Amino acid sequence: MTSPAFPPCPSNFNLTAHVLGQADARPDKIALAVVKPTGAERWSYARLKSAVLGCATGLLQSGLQPGDRLLMRVGNTVDFPVAYLAAIAVGIVPIPTSTQLTEAEVQVLIDITAPAAVLHDGQTDCPPGVRLIRTQDTHEWYGLPPAAYDPGDPNRLAYIIFTSGTSGTPRAVCHAHRAIWARGMMMDGWYGLHEDDRLMHAGAFNWTYTLGTGLLDPWTKGATALIPAQGVEHHQLPLLLKRHEATIFAAAPGVYRNVLKSSSIDLPKLRHGLSAGEKLPASIRDAWQNATGTRLFEAFGMSECSTFISTNPKSPEVAPQSLGWPQPGRRVTILDDSGPVDSGHPGIIAIHKSDPGLMLGYLNDQIATEHRYQGDWFLTGDMGHMTPQGDIHYHGRADDMMNAGGYRVSPIEVETALLAHPDIAEVGVTDIEIKQDIRVIAAFYVADRPLDEDALKNWASNRLARYKQPRLFRRIAALPRNANGKLLRKTLPDVDAL
Known part of the structure; x- marks a missing residue:
């Protein structure tokens, strides 16, 4: 499906x-306001720009040159976006990383990217033997004369982010300067963002969802970004949203789930919320x-491409499994092995190689990059189908698809049915091998008390075809999730050995 055209990125761009x-x-x-119950740290646009361009001057004076890579080991402080934008301003390539990584994990990333230096806050784990630039030193650069922007081809490398992909092996995803231009398609296609908005995002700066939706996009529009300070708990978010008059709230589904546990949620200024990171359950x-x-308006994207399917304030209500429609300017299709399929038929969700938000490729891994393409289409690795109305229904990761008795079953469909149960708070399903060559669907649920398994099976039988019904139910304390809150279905059997 091709949506209305979007203007091309300027040829000389930063x-x-x-x-x-x-x-x-x-x-x-x-x-920007970094907020907490006891106050806020506020940055005007003038202060932000001065700090970014002064820091850019400092990076160059430190000996870094355009094209050098700067690995970032920085927590959820203003130091992060300032240094990130400063590096890109002068052609240095920043590499954001999760603060939760261990020294050994960071060393793997260093071996892959060979950075010229590591920006370090003095707190996050960082292996020895690398050149460090301390954030406490960069503070002195904020007052330096502003560096000049380094404009050029919008297709040149701007930054690198990491994704584990389906293999669990970190891959360095290379993105071009044009990636930020592509995010303009989200302004109406997902956000409904205006310059007078105050957008709060509950996530770490290093996560691309937070970095883009929570900071870069509001600044591009001239709006105000509100970020909870490091250490703010989810139950405190309603207070901060109300106190700082947030008009849009963005978070992963798990954050919404936790916020909803609050005894009172009074948000008179809020227009709507945004959800991404994993499929939004209809119950939430x-x-x-x-x-x-x-x-709540949901969007679908990935590390390799900014969100490109979404609902928005102008879109009608959609079915629980629908992700929404391709955003303006996006070319999206559903593929099987022979090519695009008709509406209603399942396949891999794919986006055209011409999309400006699509990655340049995996660093030093041309084979893995080429493996992600089928002709002119980039394969997301997620299953879905397109309806006659043009919206896309999500079936789950291709590698999460279950095989029960020879049938391919979407875990999302089964989880959606089970989440309708009044006593199930969270659920994840996967297929497990109970005997050689015999696999059945197992459901792992979170609830306040153990639930009768026969009653759960009866519940499922009234809502799912026989081959889609779980044969095993297990109550667990919490679902396994990665650092960004995504459900790790393949690890479910390890949470509570069957």
């Missing part, structure tokens, strides 16, 4: 210059609307 393009027109407006979507009177 990501940071684009993000800070509104700064001169609104120097005194608050660009409905509970949020009942608690706040506002809708």
Whole structure:
């Protein structure tokens, strides 16, 4: 499916210059507030731009050159976006990393990317033997004369992020400067974002969802970004959302689930919420609307490509398994081994290779890069089908698809049915081998008390075809998730050995 055209990225382009393009027109407006119950750290657009370009000067004076790579070991502080944008402004390639990584895990990333230096906050784990630039030293650079932007081909490398992919092996995903231009398709296609909005994102800066949706996009639009300070708990978010008059809230489904446990949610300024990171359960979507009177709009994307399918404030209500529609300017299709399929037929969700938000490729891994393409289409690795109305229903990761008695079954479909049970708070399903060559569907659920297995099977029998029904139910304390909150279905059997 091809949606209406989107203007091409300018031929002489710099990501940071684009993000800070509104700064001169609104120097005194608050660009960023890092908030906590006891107060907030506020940055005006003028202060933000001065710090970014001063830091860029400092990076160059430290001996780094355009094309060098800068691995970032920085927590959820303002140091992160300032250094990130400063590096890109002058052609240095930043590499954000999760603060939860151990020394050994960071060493793997260093071996893959060979950075010229590591930006370190003095707290996160970092292996020895690498050149360090301390964030406490970069603070002195904020007052240096501003560096000049390094413009050029929008297809040149801007930054690198890591994804584990389906193999569990970290892969360095290379993104171009044009990636930020592609995010313009989200402004109406997902956000409904305006310059007078105050958008709060509950996530770590190093996560691309937070970095893009929570910071770069509001700044591109001239809006205000609100970020909870490091250490803020989910139950404190309703207070911060109300106190700082957030108009849009963005988070992963798990955060919404935790916020909904609050005894009172009063958000008079909130227009709507945004969800991404994993499939949004209908139960959370409905509970949020009942608690706040506002809708949640979901988006689908990945490390290799910014979100490109979504619902938005102008879209109608969709079925629980629907991700929404391709955003304006996106070319999306569903593929099987022979090519695009008709509506209603399942296959791999794919996006055209011309999409400006698509990665340049995996660093030093041409074979893995080529493996992700089928002709002119980039394969997301996620299953779905397109309806006659053009929206896309999600079936789950291709590697998460279950095989029960020879039938291919979507875990999302089974989980959606089980989440309708009033006593099930969370659930994850996968297929397990109970005998050689015999696999059955098992459901792992979180509940306040053990539930009768026969009653659960009866519940499933009234909502799912026989081959889709779980044969085993196990109550567990919590679902296994990665650092960004995504459900790790393949590890479910290890949580509670059967």
